[in-house]
Amino acid sequence: MAAEYKIKVENVTKEYELFKTQSEKMRSFFSLNNSNVPHFWSLMGISLTIMPGEAIGLIGVNGSGKSTLSNIISGIIPQTTGYVDVQGETSIVAINAGLRNNLTGRENIRLKSLMQGLTNEQIDELMPDIIAFADIGDFVDQPVKSYSSGMKSRLGFSIAVHIDPDILIIDEALSVGDDTFYQKCVDKINEFKQEGKTIVFVSHSLKQIELLCDRVAWINYGKLRAVGETKEVTSEYRKFIKWFRGLSKKEKTKFQKEQKNIQKNFSIQAYQKEVTEEHQKANPEDKNVASEVHKLFYGSVISEKMSLANKILTAAVLVALIFFCLVNVSGYSITSVLGDPSLILHPLQHLNVP
DSSP states (O other), X not given: OOOSOSEEXXXXXXXXXXXXXXXXXXXXXXXXXOTTSOEEEEEEEEEEEEOTTOEEEEEOSTTSSHHHHHHHHHTSSOOSEEEEEEOSOEEEEETTTTOOTTSBHHHHHHHHHHHTTOOHHHHHHHHHHHHHHHTOGGGGGSBGGGSOHHHHHXXXXXXXXXXXXXXXXXXXXXXXXXXXXXHHHHHHHHHHHHTTOEEEEEOSOHHHHHHHOSEEEEEETTEEEEEEEHHHHHHHHHHHHHHHHTSOHHHHHHHHHHHHHHHHSOOHHHHHHHHHHHHHHHOTTOTTHHHHHHHHHHTTOOOSSOOHHHHHHHHHHHHHXXXXXXXXXXXXXXXXXXXXXXXXXXXXXXXXXX
């Protein structure tokens, strides 16, 4: 039985560790003591359901977590906690998304299409249409690193819409480029809507949001502030922007600092406890609520840190590597060293050559 929704995210959070040095990053990966590294929660418990054939807009000020959420939905980055279920193939359109700077536009078309599961024969058939839609001329055979942001956006959008995804995610890709290309994109998006495809549209342009979206989710400094009909939510967002612009420079700085501190000091343990209590209230007879909520939070999460088993394996490999290096330097055979490990401390002055 097909799911009633196309995309579902529940209690999704995303934590970033603000490393200052590469050594701090390496210690964190190996799960060593790294308590002095500050943490920042880009998302703090987002729950959102998107229906098949729906075009939903994501709005919010810079740094609110819109792109983070779209990247989690598209599978580019993992969530820290929470449940994410995407029913179908996604294709994300963002400047530089999936493009390799040292490859030409034509090579990027083939690479990105292969990554989406297309065969070389299918790519050869689509190639002329993708190049024509992107309309970047002879630059298609030049390295992408020489492209302007508008050209990258054109190429990325053209690839994404021609590989026929179930879910199209557009992250600020229409903010660059000329009016002619913008209209081509709008026409293509409307064509996708008529075909019943699901669209997630991230933009600062409320006019674009109102033109293209059925519903809007307003993400405000990591939290879902409102979700509903487009006109209703954009109206509330405009009031917030008007209020913010009316603040003095000092008041704006104070407000932004307060919001960032909330994101820095967010406690996942406290949030999990809050969700557990809510579930327990709704299901007072259920004695397994705590374990069910824990599974909901961590059951589908891919850890970005090394597990205990991997740590043990890595340590074993390092010990073996050091051992073989010492045996090699000692001049003795492995058999001799295994029989008498103290030989490593007394290397031969001259190597025994057979």
